[in-house]
Amino acid sequence: xxxxxxxxxxxxxxxxxxxxxxxxxxxxxxxxxxxxxxxxxxxxxxxxxxxxxxxxxxxxxxxxxxxxxxxxxxxxxxxxxxxxxxxxxxxxxxxxxxxxxxxxxxxxxxxxxxxxxxxxxxxxxxxxxxxxxxxxxxxxxxxxxxxxxxxxxxxxxxxxxxxxxxxxxxxxxxxxxxxxxxxxxxxxxxxxxxxxxxxxxxxxxxxxxxxxxxxxxxxxxxxxxxxxxxxxxxxxxxxxxxxxxxxxxxxxxxxxxxxxxxxxxxxxxxxxxxxxxxxxxxxxxxxxxxxxxxxxxxxxxxxxxxxxxxxxxxxxxxxxxxxxxxxxxxxxxxxxxxxxxxxxxxxxxxxxxxxxxxxxxxxxxxxxxxxxxxxxxxxxxxxxxxxxxxxxxxxxxxxxxxxxxxxxxxxxxxxxxxxxxxxxxxxxxxxxxxxxxxxxxxxxxxxxxxxxxxxxxxxxxxxxxxxxxxxxxxxxxxxxxxxxxxxxxxxxxxxxxxxxxxxxxxxxxxxxxxxxxxxxxxxxxxxxxxxxxxxxxxxxxxxxxxxxxxxxxxxxxxxxxxxxxxxxxxxxxxxxxxxxxxxxxxxxxxxxxxxxxxxxxxxxxxxxxxxxxxxxxxxxxxxxxxxxxxxxxxxx
Ligand code: GLA
Numbered sequence: 001x002x003x004x005x006x007x008x009x010x011x012x013x014x015x016x017x018x019x020x021x022x023x024x025x026x027x028x029x030x031x032x033x034x035x036x037x038x039x040x041x042x043x044x045x046x047x048x049x050x051x052x053x054x055x056x057x058x059x060x061x062x063x064x065x066x067x068x069x070x071x072x073x074x075x076x077x078x079x080x081x082x083x084x085x086x087x088x089x090x091x092x093x094x095x096x097x098x099x100x101x102x103x104x105x106x107x108x109x110x111x112x113x114x115x116x117x118x119x120x121x122x123x124x125x126x127x128x129x130x131x132x133x134x135x136x137x138x139x140x141x142x143x144x145x146x147x148x149x150x151x152x153x154x155x156x157x158x159x160x161x162x163x164x165x166x167x168x169x170x171x172x173x174x175x176x177x178x179x180x181x182x183x184x185x186x187x188x189x190x191x192x193x194x195x196x197x198x199x200x201x202x203x204x205x206x207x208x209x210x211x212x213x214x215x216x217x218x219x220x221x222x223x224x225x226x227x228x229x230x231x232x233x234x235x236x237x238x239x240x241x242x243x244x245x246x247x248x249x250x251x252x253x254x255x256x257x258x259x260x261x262x263x264x265x266x267x268x269x270x271x272x273x274x275x276x277x278x279x280x281x282x283x284x285x286x287x288x289x290x291x292x293x294x295x296x297x298x299x300x301x302x303x304x305x306x307x308x309x310x311x312x313x314x315x316x317x318x319x320x321x322x323x324x325x326x327x328x329x330x331x332x333x334x335x336x337x338x339x340x341x342x343x344x345x346x347x348x349x350x351x352x353x354x355x356x357x358x359x360x361x362x363x364x365x366x367x368x369x370x371x372x373x374x375x376x377x378x379x380x381x382x383x384x385x386x387x388x389x390x391x392x393x394x395x396x397x398x399x400x401x402x403x404x405x406x407x408x409x410x411x412x413x414x415x416x417x418x419x420x421x422x423x424x425x426x427x428x429x430x431x432x433x434x435x436x437x438x439x440x441x442x443x444x445x446x447x448x449x450x451x452x453x454x455x456x457x458x459x460x461x462x463x464x465x466x467x468x469x470x471x472x473x474x475x476x477x478x479x480x481x482x483x484x485x486x487x488x489x490x491x492x493x494x495x496x497x498x499x500x501x502x503x504x505x506x507x508x509x510x511x512x513x514x515x516x517x518x519x520x521x522x523x524x525x526x527x528x529x530x531x532x533x534x535x536x537x538x539x540x541x542x543x544x545x546x547x548x549x550x551x552x553x554x555x556x557x558x559x560x561x562x563x564x565x566x567x568x569x570x571x572x573x574x575x576x577x578x579x580x581x582x583x584x585x586x587x588x589x590x591x592x593x594x595x596x597x598x599x600x601x602x603x604x605x606x607x608x609x610x611x612x613x614x615x616x617x618x619x620x621x622x623x624x625x626x627x628x629x630x631x632x633x634x635x636x
Contacts, residue, residue, distance in 0.1 A: 003267065003300070003338070004040055004144035005242055006076055009384035011302060011339030012377045013075070014359060016041035018066050019050045020348055026066060029346065030073035032365055037377030038075060041345060042304070043067070044133075045080040045150050046112065049087035052129055060136055071142035079143055081133060081231055083126040084150035085112040090125055097122035099156035103203045106158070111352065116156035117227040118164040130231040138238035146235045146244040147304075151271060152224040153254035157200040161223070166195050168219045182489040183211040210409045211490040214458070217255040217405045225261060232264070245269045247304040248295070250288065252408060252419075257401045258295045259440045268296035271305035271343070272332065277318045279597065281311070282612050285328050286599060287426050289335035291399060294438035296336070298390050303329070303337040309357035309369050317355065322368065323627045326376040327610050330629045334601040334608030335435070336391050339380070386631045389604025391435060395590060396445065397425050398453040399438035406458045406490060413512035414532040416482065421454040421575070425480075428581040433592030435601050445470040450588065452478045459484035459499035468504055472565030476588070479505070480572040481534055482512075496537075498571075505571045506541030506562030509534045513552060520577065522548040523558045527580030534573040536560065541571070544587070559584065593619060607634035 004011060013033070018026050033041070043066060044051070052058055070077055091098055091109040097119035100106050107114050115122050130148070137143055173179040176192055185191040190209060192198055201213045232244045243266035248258055250270075262268050270292040274284035285306075292301045308325055310317040320328070329340035347358035359373045399422065407416040422438075429436050437448070441463035445451050451470060456463075456479065464484060471477045484499025486492055493500050496508030513533045515521060520528040526545040533553050541562035547553040560571045572584070585591075594600035597613035608631050611617040611624040618624075622632045 003243060004076060004078065006144055007039060009039070010333065010380045010387065011040040011341060012036075012380055013038040013040040013345070014042065014342030015045055015305065015344040016043050017046065017344055017346075017348070018043070019047055019062060020351070021346065023065070025346075026069055030069050030075065032360060032370075033075055033345070034073055035365075036359065036370070036374045037380060038345075038359075040076045040078055040144060040339070040341070041070065042078040042080055042147050042341070043070075044082055045147065046082060046085045047080075048082035048085055048129060049089075051082060052087065052132070054089060055093070056128070058132055063137075067137070067140055067142045071140075075142070076144035077140075077142040078145045078147045079133065079137055080147040081126070081130045081149060081235075083115070083129065083148075083227075083231070086115055086122065086125065090122075094119065094121035094125075096158070096160065097125075099154050100158040100161070102157050102201070104157070113151075113154040115154060116158050116160055117223050118156065118160040119158070120160070123227065123230070126227065127230060127234065131234050134235050134238035138235070138242065143239075143242055145267070146232075146242055147269075148228050148231045148235070148244060148246045151247055151249040151254075152228065152256055153249060153251065155220050155253070155255055157202045161220075162198075162200045164223055165200055165216060165219050166198055168222060169198060169215065170195060172215075182491075183209055183215075184489075184491060207411050208409075210406060210411075213409065214402065214406050214490055218257070218402070220255040221257045221260065224256065225264060228261075229264060243267055245302075247271050248292075250291075252404075255405065258291070259401070259443065262295040262297070268292055268301040269304035270301065272303055273305075273307060273311060274328075275311075279612060281318075282328070282331065282597075282599075283423070283427050283430060285331045286335065286430055287423050289332045289337060290426065290436060291438050293336035293391060294396075294399065298437065299336070300338045301336055302339060302341065303332040304341050305343040306332075306340065307357050308342050308359050308373065309361070310355075311357070320357075321627075322372065325372055327612060327627065327629055329376065330608065330610045331599055333383075333387060334391075334599065334603075334610065338387065340376075383631050386606040386608070387603065389606070391601060391603055393435050393437040394447070394449045395429065395434055396437045396439040396448040396451050397422060397429075398441050398451060398456050400441050400456050400458060402458040402488075403456050406486070407455065413482065413485070414514035416455055416457065418455055418457070421480065424578065425452050425454050425581060428578050428585060429590060430594065430599070431596045432582065432585055432590060433594035433598075433600060434585075434590050435592060435594075442466055445475060446473070448475065450476045450478065450590065452480075453483050454480050456483045457485050458488065458490070459486075459493070460488035464499035464501055467499070468501060471504055471567040471569050474566035476568055476570070477504075478570040478572065478584070478588070480576070481532055481574055501569075502539060504562070504564050505560070505569045506539050506564070507557070507560050507571055507573075508537045508539055509573065510537050511535035511552075513550075515550065521550045521553065521574070523580060524548050526559065526583050528577050529558065529574035529580070530577055532575045533558070536571070536573045541569075544570070547574075602634050605634055607632055
């Protein structure tokens, strides 16, 4: 029970918000959906004010009509609980249920995501609306899946959050002594004498305690997960046949540990919005897809949202040229998504996202965009059978949400862009044609030949043991600078950093040497390092390359390798440029059938090829036109 009920092909559709439109548009919607091959739509994500116009008073008539029309049209429904946007009556009645920013300002309604998952009134109202939907629709023939909430991520620093945080801390540490020790409370007189003295990490005068901040992010992930589970359980109880999910999203603002969450959803679902204005958007899409598949344990997952056309980035809206929507969709499908879903079906006339692209643009069906939507949608049934086998990867990149969170701290040995460091390794591998998985530092690594740890700054004792076990058993471990700098409490690993694994790597790191911005430090025959280097003392490892220049580091080891048990551990003591990673992967013989601008993914007897370049591409016997894609038999 992990798949939208009643659907056995690939899903195609998106967020459908009929409540924004008069009823006469709804019949047209169903007709157009059928024309486009849409088979699943997500309904009701932001409908709370329409479903419960006053506390305890429900209006389901419109939703009954919508679900009836969709069902009659053969379109299945992914029915959402609307808790990501509480109605104005709720927030006015319960101002304490609005989220509080780190600076103490309580937000007001007028946008969305204004809720505090730890506020009792919000929890109760969430249960009530979810239960009312379950009671009415759990047996509805159109219902294929439940979509709880939307993109969990809003953090609150309220008093409710603070109280819940203390309860969470008490469960974790049991005694204040343990908490004070874990948080290094003697520094700056932060020793707590009573649980009630512990606050949420709101804005402080100067630097905050990194262990406190990291625990608050862990707590927030767990608190949001509790909110999800509460709804999931009552939806499941109403009909155990219907899978339940929520759409995960990506961002520094999202304190969600996807490894933990993936275990609680029936189907991992992800919203992919690449932010790059150029061809890096393809890279970001592949990165999102490989992460999602990995959170799903290598199995099926679903691209729940993407933009049909123009994508909003910081620099404005970037158009998707002809064929790009299909290619992005195929990046996801080839990498394990069981379909392609979008935000949203019909472009809104008003509201904050009125200029967001949609499957049906403002100009209607007679548009280039809608023709592409129809063409692609009608192609999918023909390739569904090629997606049965899993994606094959024997390289994994460690994905450590805690390292991402912890490296957001203001005071580090050097500024660290964890996301970019992980993405860089993925990017260079992808350009070499290698499809990589991601793995949790504490997860099962046994199926991989090579595991790469990008700046895995937080390395718990359990993760360190996991890496030791992996390498001893024959694995090849590659770790980059600052890996294992601190433990799970953000306390430094003494005597050489590296998560205490100095014997495994055969080196000790003795000093951090940030380099001036913009200056590159050449490595012998190995490209160059950027921004950050470490002074490394050999303790049994061999030096693969040395720094060619730089105070203190000239002639010192930059990249090392150490045999350990049946395997070997490589250490990269600096931030490498793409060219140097490429050189290292050459050394490690990591190559695959794809290449720059060309995604090639093998699954069982099938090979997926997506050609993002402006030239025709030939892969084996298959010729793929410029800007196009193909699925063909894989050469054996
Ligand atoms: C998110 C949300 C959608 C919409 C899109 C816009 O993914 O879930 O409601 O706001 O972003 O890109």
